[in-house]
Amino acid sequence: MITGYCANGEAVALSTAEPPSVLRPDLVWIDLVEPTKAEDVMIENLLGIPIPTRDDLKDIEPSSRLYTDDGSVFMTASLVYRSDTEMPGLTDVGFILAGRRLVTVRYAEPRAFSLFKAGMHRIPGGCRNGAVILTRLLETIVDRTAEILEQAVDKIDDLALQVFGEKASGRRRPPHFLEARLRDVAGYHRLVAKTRDSLASLSRLLTFVYTVPDVQADKESRELCRTISRDIQSLSEHTAFISGNITFLLDASLGLINVEQNAIIKIFSIASVVLLPPTLVASIYGMNFRLMPELEWQFGYPWALAAMVLSAVIPFFFFRWKGWL
Structure with missing residues (x-):
């Protein structure tokens, strides 16, 4: 699908069914979303530039992601998408x-694009040219990345309260509660890691964009590039802090799981120690010796039961007095 946008924010659909012979002069942005081969060819013929394919966008070589060819500037950045799902990922977008x-060439729908389209009419001075749109779009992408991190921080804080049991309900944790929280921690770690990779990609792209002549010629775009670069640096430092919190939460969850497991083992250990003396008494009186005076007693059976109970109770209170329980 191909959508063009004019300087006033008007959207124009471009279709291969009725391909235009020339582009409108006020068309300043062409957005290709999962373009077909025919759509790529149509835009190539209209603009006289090659359109990168999906495989071209996935090329991780820095020299292949940022370059100039015959006066046109080609850039590729990795953006976070599906951030609200359990499987966030990165998608490569060509500028x-x-x-x-x-x-722009993309094969996913990062939310930053829909946010930018909705606010195009509010851009000060309007969408004069592609350089202005590019810098403003990158600003929106970075703002959306900051929003993703803020939402992740809130969710991680809520998860920390659950892990440490600070809940107003005071209900007892269900079985395997902490094990399920480990999966949540892994999901947030993946999201923050993807966001950090995206910020690194955007930082390289901004450094390249700043050297583009069209950006240098526009004072507003040039200053905006500097501001975005500082924002990216701040967000990168913030992601490192969040990663540290996630690591602490992971270690704490594993530690609490070990504490619960040790408590269970402790219960079994106490049970085995308490039941060992009665077993000894029962073993003695279960022997088939011919001469065993207690077998002839009238109260021999109650005596054996009482001996087993005392042999269990006395060690229990002794261990408790020593502080071992």
Whole structure:
């Protein structure tokens, strides 16, 4: 699907069924979402530039992600998407500055794009050219990344309260509660790790964008690049702090699981120690010796039962007095 956007924010659909012979002069942004081969060819013919394919966008070589070709600037960045799901991921997005137009190529739907489209009409000075749209779009992407981190911090705080049992309900934890929380910790670790990778990709892209002549010629875009770079640096430092909190939460969860397991083992140990003396008494009186005076007593059976009870109670209170229980 191909959608074009004019300087005033108007959206224009471009279709291969009725391909235009030329592009409208006020068309400043062309957004390609999961384009087909025919759509790629149509845009290539209209703009006279090659459109990167999905495989081209996945190329991890820095020299292949940021370069200039015949006056057009080609850039690729990894953006976080599906951040609200259990499987967040990274998607590679291509940015092309071709003259005064911006072309974006993507095979996913990061929320930053829909947010930017909704607020295009509020851009100060309007969407004059592709350089302005690019810097403003990158600003929205970084703002969305900051929002993802803020939401992750809130969820991690809630998870920490659950792990340490600080809940107003005061209910007893269900079985395997902490084991389930470990999966939550792994999910947040994946999200923060993907966000950190995205910020590193955006940082390289911003450094390259700052050197683009069209950006250098526009004072507003140039200053905005500097601001975005500082924001990315701050967010990168913040992700390191969040990663440390997640590591602490993971260690704490494992420690609490070990404490619970040790408590269970302690109960079995106490039970075995308490039952060992009665077993000894029962073993003695279960022997088939011919001469055993207690077998002839009238109260021999109650005596044996009482001896087993006392042999269990006395060690229990002795261990408790010593502070071992």
